[in-house]
């Protein structure tokens with residue numbers, strides 16, 4: 183995996199609470215057998231009108247959203263199904279980080295394994311970000327800090343192992359495989 | 374030893390390596406269930422890396438999400454919704470052959486929705502760690518297993534190493550005091566619970582459901598409850614095994630036999646939280662307060678008693694959800710016109726669910742404008758239902774009787790709710806667009822769904838009879 187150490191970008195806002203994985207990538211696009219190309223369907227039913235044309239009102243279709251790699255979302259982002267297609271779609275759509283005050287367990291785990299940095303911040307910081315759409319942020323993954331343009335900083339915590347894997351580009355399957363001896367001895371004893 | 378929770382006991386017994394501040398635990402997986410939607414990329418990773426499946430015997434695959442529920446066409450072709458769906462199913466077949474994994478294919482008599490067939494076959498057993506690339510894996514926790522959904526990367530981890538990297542979740546207890554009233558179903562109970570604790574009430578936790586109200590439930594009802602733990606944000610739900618559990622498992626095709634059964638039973642009996650075990654959070658629910666419950670909004674925490682009014686909450690999100698659903702705050706939810714009714718899914722697609730719906734429908738007709746789909750959760754459920762004549766009751770009422778699968782629960786196989794239409798559904802998610810773009814979903818029990826089909830609008834099932842089956 184490519185190491186992820188710093189992310190520097192404007193934010194784009196989806197302030198709705200409880201944005202579920204069906205929202206992020208509707209089930210009808212899950213018949214794919216690859217990871218590629220899901221970005222064009224990210225938030226499909228918000229992004230496109232029923233005639234298939236982009237909805238110019240939707241925030242991700244507005245010019246200021248182009249190139250933004252940090253998504254600031256309402257509370258409980260990524261709830262619902264375990265589909266890893268959700269982080270794949272966001273990455274493919276150009277996002278590198280998601281920030282919310284609460285992120286659903288499976289989504290967070292899936293995101294971090296793919297190098298999409300899923301960050302939870304405290305409620306006051308979250309409110310600040312929601313009040314400042316398009317703000318320029320610098321995320322320091324190793325340091326656990328988000329730097330604001332005026333020099334202010336927010337701390338965030340990330341599971342130590344997930345951070346280590348992101349920063350060093352560690353592949354978790356490779357990590358597990360290095361524990362072969364322990365797995366084998368467990369199997370001999372119990373399995 | 375200190376008093377331990379059921380979660381502690383299963384967790385401890387599966388530790389290949391304990392967690393430290395810098396590394397998660399390595400947890401051994403007893404049973405890995407696989408389906409066509411969340412596995413192809415994982416198998417592709419294994420091929421790229423030249424890896425084998427470590428424990429094919431602990432891996433069981435089926436197809437349930439992308440497959441049509443219409444019968445095979447006259448020319449023998451299977452009516453897949455798109456070539457991609459068919460390709461996905463073919464990929465599953467090829468992967469299972471290549472990696473030596475047992476596949477319950479579309480013509481297999483024991484195929485079905487992955488969370489229905491595990492318990493049916495008896496591969497789901499107490500004390501196990503069970504995973505699947507599917508969040509409703511929590512269903513299997515009804516047997517006192519630690520069962521949870523994983524992502525596709527993790528599917529690859531388990532295929533290759535039979536292990537997962539996991540931080541231990543918190544332990545949450547939901548104590549259900551007293552018993553459900555007649556005419557109130559397990560679905561009503563779990564919707565009520567999610568309404569109480571919220572869609573993120575269980576985040577980071579495994580919920581152990583306890584108390585008299587849980588003990589009194591059948592295995593099928595317990596599965597309904599554990600199934601929707603994820604809708605409360607929890608990693609998993611579990612219920613300690615007891616006589617009801619053993620009675621379900623005894624004589625299932627894949628449980629231990631003879632002396633092995635006796636020793637398994639002895640082990641399973643120790644699987645309960647010890648007296649005085651500490652939970653991170655305890656929530657008490659009074660079963661007597663639970664009434665037939667339906668959802669009114671666009672997430673499963675937005676629920677209301679079927680005889681109550683749509684709540685007034687003065688915030689934009691709430692209003693947005695009501696606008697999407699076409700409902701008005703302050704109006705009674707009963708009487709809301711219904712276009713479609715779906716009975717099925719891993720939440721409510723088992724035999725007892727079909728019986729509950731059939732009891733309401735027996736000798737009645739669907740309201741003129743209503744379309745109803747009944748989709749059994751497995752081939753075995755379908756056979757059993759047909760043996761009892763339930764299919765004839767559904768058909769006589771005007772409902773469609775389909776082949777098993779996930780169907781309209783997730784709407785990726787061609788069964789979907791058209792834009793703007795309102796469906797009363799026994800499934801588990803009512804997110805915007807879950808059952809099709811623009812679809813409106815009202816979650817309900819099988820009896821409530823059947824009552825809506827007859828009345829043509831959301832209705833209290835207690836006003837239509839059929840209570841015997843769910844009491």
Ligand code: SF4
Pocket residue numbers: 437438486487488507509718719720778779782783800801
């Ligand atoms: S029935 Fe619905 S919730 Fe259950 S496994 Fe299938 S798609 Fe998922």
